[in-house]
Amino acid sequence: ICELGSGSGGHILEHARKSPKTLFIGFELRYKRIFRTIEKADRSGIKNVYMVQGDARTILELFRHSEIRGIYINFPDPWDKKRWHKHRLINSEFLSPLIERLQTGGFFSHKTDHPDYFSSTIDSVRKIETLKVTQLTNDLHKNPYAEGRIKSEFECLFISKGMPVHYLHAEKIEKATV
Numbered sequence: 628i629c630e631l632g633s634g635s636g637g638h639i640l641e642h643a644r645k646s647p648k649t650l651f652i653g654f655e656l657r658y659k660r661i662f663r664t665i666e667k668a669d670r671s672g673i674k675n676v677y678m679v680q681g682d683a684r685t686i687l688e689l690f691r692h693s694e695i696r697g698i699y700i701n702f703p704d705p706w707d708k709k710r711w712h713k714h715r716l717i718n719s720e721f722l723s724p725l726i727e728r729l730q731t732g733g734f735f736s737h738k739t740d741h742p743d744y745f746s747s748t749i750d751s752v753r754k755i756e757t758l759k760v761t762q763l764t765n766d767l768h769k770n771p772y773a774e775g776r777i778k779s780e781f782e783c784l785f786i787s788k789g790m791p792v793h794y795l796h797a798e799k800i801e802k803a804t805v
Contacts, residue, residue: 628697630700631699631700633678634660637778640676643673649696652678661680683716684721687728693729695729696729699736700716702739703716703717717737717748722755723754726755726758731801734796736797738794738795757800757801762795766791770794772796
């Protein structure tokens with residue numbers, strides 16, 4: 628299971644702690660965040676987490692079709708200004724080959740505090756025939772979907788400020804045959 632933009636590691640480490648027989652791979656640009664995540668894993672005795680320093684898009688080079696069981700993308704940089712939207716991690720050009728790396732039955736999970744980015748993500752997800760949205764909300768923590776979900780550091784921050792967390796969970800399905 629991969630997390631793209633794993634930050635300081637709280638989310639991925641908690642998943643790894645709860646599922647010790649599953650391998651978790653985090654992708655993060657910043658060296659210090661990766662170092663801190665590995666430090667926390669070592670202190671906690673968590674052995675099933677690996678970190679990749681670099682752009683999350685390198686996942687396309689590291690994994691072949693159907694090799695990943697799940698993908699988390701939590702609070703990616705929204706690149707607010709219209710001229711910067713091309714830098715957004717989640718877009719149709721990246722999402723389609725990313726989902727090809729998911730196994731049938733695998734999941735794609737996305738959380739953000741940014742309504743415009745969330746709307747754009749929904750549009751991109753709906754263009755992919757092999758993704759079925761199973762959970763969708765504009766305010767996760769006023770919804771039963773929040774039960775049992777592990778929170779990221781950013782998520783805790785936004786909750787403390789009373790901001791809604793937009794959430795989408797989709798599963799990869801077999802492509803419909805005609």
